[in-house]
Amino acid sequence: MSLSHRPIDHLVLPVVDLATARLRLSALGFAVAPEARHPFGTENACVYFADSTYLEPLAIADQQIYDQNIPKTEFVRRDRAYRFRNGDDGFSAIVFKSENAAADHAAFAEAGIGVGDLFSFSRPYKLADGTEATAGFKLAFAADLRAPDLLFFTCERMQALAPDETLMGHQNGVTGIAGVLLGEDYPMEFEPLLQTLTRAGEADIHPDGFSTDALTAKLSVFTFDHLYRQYGIARSGAGRGIEPAAIVFEVADLENLADILKANEIASRQTGDGIAVPPAPGQGVTFIFREY
Template identity: 30%
Template structure:
């Protein structure tokens, strides 16, 4: 069963340049990892959530999609052919196979279970085993946005407090922000995907509480009013726009951005960084729930 936000894929064309920008923002960024299906990534880790900076490193290795099998590399390649930005949202799973059965019963499954492993490296240089299983889901109204549940088979080897300390004082991602012309059109999918009974609808959007972080789908006018940003239309359905990040002190974040010449603006008590390789980062001062 899914039990909170796990990570988000931030698809970028230049992985090292994106990592440098995140470092200028004040985040700790991990080393480059290589996947056998052609993608490379670098990770920004929090307590039980991470941002996966991902690019196409070896396009010749990307397997083509086929019936019943999702090609993760092809999804990211096709996304990057149009834009950079947040391409996929993944929830934490205790049992990805069970989540796939749940997605299938709800009519939102997108392919078979996808399992893979790789080596990881601790801060002291020691090598550890990592393995994951993904159950993909699909919102029929949002073909350009990826969704999945992710099970960590060796979570003790992945999560590490030394990677979760950031000089900007960021502590956690508290919400994923999406935009759609008609957020309520995605109410049924959002409930089936999250399994959440904590769905709240209003005149401006839909929110799903996941137990660890929210998913907010808002109208474009609400996105502008709440965060001061306007995004171009990228097709039908709901698209991933930004992350809300809890930080110890917004003044510290603001000083860091100013010193490293990263454009940002205050808006309704938040600090908004509007274009981080196609994504919006929304810093908020406050404690983590």
């Protein structure tokens, strides 16, 4: 199937270590996959959803291999820069699905947002029966110098990643990623960038920002005043440039989610249409849960 829009594939969430991330995400009612290592010194423990998106909590597995890859791997360079500027818990990259990463690489270069080389790698992952399979990826990177702490890339699957279906059945009832909220003082200055990345056509303009479609999810850029009024989200940095503010999840039953949060003593606040959970160790950005 040809992709006109670029749909979200996954979101990269740096964490101090996977044990902390697993503890936090499990307390939020998510099923977390077994750890998997990259050949360039990082490791993940993903949270997979029924809508074919996922979260990628990312930790440093081997500091020596990680350091060796800084000169030659854009992904590692950006991860190191993010951790240096923001700490070890956060939200560093938005990743889109791709059928042709090489074409994306060329398109990003033509648009003036391409960074790094086209990058291919593979990694093992565990199946439900304990055996290992291999997933292969080809990545094309994009970035904007005005937003140094947010990376974008497309991900073409060279060898399919097929997580066990039991990992997509979450206690909290989340079925997928509904959107990403970004903050910026003047949102419309970044509308061309997001339109280029999503290939969505016209954006939905709001008094306090805009939204653009990535098929099943929306990418929205709002002023920090709006984000604080609506969700209690404050600016994390002092400078200009879009920064991730929240991930919005589709949930089947908000009452069930509220019960999980209460049982696990997790702080939250009601928003106009859902529940917001502020960042904590292992969860580097606000999570917003909405019932659909």
